[in-house]
Amino acid sequence: MDTIASLFSFITTPVSWVIVQFHSVYGALFGADTGWAWGLSIVSLVILIRICLIPLFVKQIKATRAMQTLQPEMKKIQERYKNDKQRQSEEMMKLYKETGTNPLSSCLPILAQSPFFFALYHVLNSIANNDTIGVINESLLQSAQKAHIVGAPLAAKFTDSSADVAALDASLTTVRVVTAVMIVLMSASQFYTQRQLMTKNVDTTVKTPFMQQQKMLMYIFPVMFAVFGINFPVGVLVYWLTTNVWTMGQQMYVIHNNPTPGSKAQAAYLERLFKHVTRHGKTRNRRERAIVKAIVAKGRDRNEYERKFITGLGKESLTAQGDGTVVKSEVSTVATAEDGTPTSGTPKRQQPKRQTKAQRQSGAAKTADDDEPKTEPTSLTKSEQPEDAKPAAAAQKAAPKPGAGGRSKAQSGQRKGQQRPKSPSKK
Numbered sequence: 001m002d003t004i005a006s007l008f009s010f011i012t013t014p015v016s017w018v019i020v021q022f023h024s025v026y027g028a029l030f031g032a033d034t035g036w037a038w039g040l041s042i043v044s045l046v047i048l049i050r051i052c053l054i055p056l057f058v059k060q061i062k063a064t065r066a067m068q069t070l071q072p073e074m075k076k077i078q079e080r081y082k083n084d085k086q087r088q089s090e091e092m093m094k095l096y097k098e099t100g101t102n103p104l105s106s107c108l109p110i111l112a113q114s115p116f117f118f119a120l121y122h123v124l125n126s127i128a129n130n131d132t133i134g135v136i137n138e139s140l141l142q143s144a145q146k147a148h149i150v151g152a153p154l155a156a157k158f159t160d161s162s163a164d165v166a167a168l169d170a171s172l173t174t175v176r177v178v179t180a181v182m183i184v185l186m187s188a189s190q191f192y193t194q195r196q197l198m199t200k201n202v203d204t205t206v207k208t209p210f211m212q213q214q215k216m217l218m219y220i221f222p223v224m225f226a227v228f229g230i231n232f233p234v235g236v237l238v239y240w241l242t243t244n245v246w247t248m249g250q251q252m253y254v255i256h257n258n259p260t261p262g263s264k265a266q267a268a269y270l271e272r273l274f275k276h277v278t279r280h281g282k283t284r285n286r287r288e289r290a291i292v293k294a295i296v297a298k299g300r301d302r303n304e305y306e307r308k309f310i311t312g313l314g315k316e317s318l319t320a321q322g323d324g325t326v327v328k329s330e331v332s333t334v335a336t337a338e339d340g341t342p343t344s345g346t347p348k349r350q351q352p353k354r355q356t357k358a359q360r361q362s363g364a365a366k367t368a369d370d371d372e373p374k375t376e377p378t379s380l381t382k383s384e385q386p387e388d389a390k391p392a393a394a395a396q397k398a399a400p401k402p403g404a405g406g407r408s409k410a411q412s413g414q415r416k417g418q419q420r421p422k423s424p425s426k427k
Helices: 001-007 011-030 035-052 053-068 071-080 085-098 105-128 138-146 163-165 172-200 211-231 234-257 264-280 286-301 306-316 357-371 388-400
Strands: 319-322 327-330
Touching: 001 234, 011 035, 011 105, 011 138, 011 163, 035 053, 035 105, 035 234, 053 105, 071 085, 105 138, 105 234, 172 211, 172 234, 172 264, 264 286, 264 306, 286 306, 286 319, 286 388, 306 319
Parallel strands: none
Antiparallel strands: 319 327
């Protein structure tokens, strides 16, 4: 640990200075030697660090959104190399490199906190060993050793012996109960943060290596906190529990107000947005206009929740504009395309379905039969015709065409029973 502490020694003095400044404020309110003064100093240090990391968190969100734009390409790669997992991973890595995205961007806030974490750990460990560090002098060191958080000394650990705990004026049972409860809360908050990210704020239509990594971290991180937490001083547990609670609240805010496209959180958000827009007839702030603008710009690439949102607006005679605003439609009925895009104007007249030649002939014959007056059938049918009428029919078929010097079609268009019989010479 001394080697690690030496690597982060450049930040040990600033961290100790920030803790001392907060302690001077809270010590005036609660007493310099109380656990409230030192505990709140650590919590304030966490809040200050996380506020400084907000720009990095925004960058993380943008990187995550950039990953969402690659979902169609990821789908194509998965379908093309579905039987070759190695080639599929290679193509995914190539896609990340070409677009400049990083699937591990969610780990950036944790990596950025690492220097502060090790510096604080080294400061509290020095207090436990009765060593001055940074701007913490002898008087502040004695004050920190007297501070107890719910009966547990600030520098006590779960693995300390009875003699070590007794030297800090505390009981071993109290220290282990307090540290065990804090470790459980720390692991549970970490697990819940990862779980809500996986179940609510991830587009499940595409399975990527990023999703598999997040699922692994959801189970690995809580176990790591539980294993390593028994070696953390109480002050470090306060720091890590506070930062986990901050991360959980920050994640809940993002999921509620700026969800990932295609996720369950987006479906819930668009449902709330639809109710507000239909009630007031407009979007209420810049964030909502930005979301509506992004949905309109997608066109046919919208997911099912976005198509449902646009279709619902069309049914309420509302139209989403390209700038993110929502206006009333000029017509009462708004036609909707297959991709969910509202089309203004009068609906087009449907053309009748084209019939085949056989359908037209059968329809014409049926109409003629309905219009023609009913007559009694003749006494001679085809089967009942006399034998001398059959040669006459054959003669009619063998007659020459009008253009070849024969009889015209009008002259030969007589009834079948009145046709002239063939001459004996043509039999």
